[in-house]
Amino acid sequence: MDLLALADFNLVARHGGFGKASRAAGRPKATLSRRVSELEASLDLRLFERGPRVLKLTEEGRALFERTGALLTEIEETAAAIASGGGMPRGRLRVSAPLLFSQMAMGKIAAQFAVKYPEVRLEITTEDRSVDMVEETYDLVIRVNPEPDDSLVGRIFLRDRLVAVASPAVPRPTDHTVTPAVVRGASDQSTHWEVTTSAGRFRFAVDPVLRLSSMIMVRDAVRTGGGVARLPISLVSHDLVAGTLVHWGDVDGPPIALWTLYPSRRLLSARVSAFLEHLKEAFPKGTPDELAAYIGT
Incomplete structure (x- = not known):
């Protein structure tokens, strides 16, 4: 498989179209279209449904994007870290968090993280709905008592009642x-x-x-x-x-558990790993008393 063509496919899938991908990368739209067509031909699969005004991933295209996008990002970050001589997290980190937790604590958490990792551009969106991490390009989501999802893995970092x-x-x-x-x-x-x-x-x-x-x-x-x-x-x-x-x-009722969720993959990006560790440092025991003390200081 041509890794450069695969990278171009991920670029188009991430931006939702050849035109947007072309403007973001500063590369000709025709080149991107040709490379994606070559990848489809080599795989004997249609990766995009092409309409007059819309470009949509096929089921096979979505599966390929989900499985390869994170790995390509990891390769890019590893190369950048080696080139710079260190492993400091850098780049954009998009997080979706529920409304109440955001109002209570996320401003302080975000500010402390930004001071600790100045080369990461943290973006936090507040919403209680379930989001599609791949389509909406989130690196990490925080949810309260989430429904099981085979495509995601996660951990409880805080409990309440x-x-x-x-x-x-x-x-x-x-x-x-x-x-x-x-x-x-x-x-x-x-x-x-x-x-x-x-x-x-x-x-x-x-x-x-x-x-x-x-x-x-x-x-x-x-x-x-x-x-x-x-x-x-x-x-x-x-x-x-x-x-x-x-x-x-x-x-009476089930306990409240706050989860961090991220796409199931062997290698986490340095940014996501750093944010997970940051939450663990803020709430080492994950108790309601810790959250109350955190927002009260």
Whole structure:
């Protein structure tokens, strides 16, 4: 297989078209098209579906891109490191992270990483949706309790748990009262919540009087006396210590686990490895208390 043709194929696939790849690399569009056609002929496979306005990877093309793109990047980085006489990470690193974690900690994490690795251009996108790492050219994604994905590998780097909290001004519920609640989004239609306390399990009725789009908004509303809410302990631990919020109990349900995910491959880029190590240094034990302390300093 012609490695130069393979590199040109990856260039076109990464940029989503011959024209964009030509402008990015400063090479003739006709040359790139010819090299990709030669690669298709040598493999006896169609790697792109070509339309009048769109260029799309075929199933075989996507598989080839996923398997070879990371390896070519690793070869380029290794050559650059040898040429420069060192292994300092460099280049662009694109990370996708969930909204709440980004609001709580990612600004500080990113700034510390940029100081440590000045030759890496870190780009962080905040979103809770599942992203296609290959098509959207992410090097690493951070997700909460992700669904299994055979094309990705990863590790848990942080854990959290949900607690029910309210302002001291909000009376604790009884069997005959309905407590106003602040919830995130419109999907939570619960009329009763169940929590665990030192005295045992407790179930109480709630009326969602506020529906807000972020956990930060929910916490601020609860601080003001808007009602009871279910929030991560790391987000409210300082309020619990200060007495501005009261712990009503731990919420039943699966634990919250934050994962780092990246394409399954033998060799990780130096940039991704450095970022994974940076997260491990920030949260060596991966506990909610560590996250609370990190955002509180």
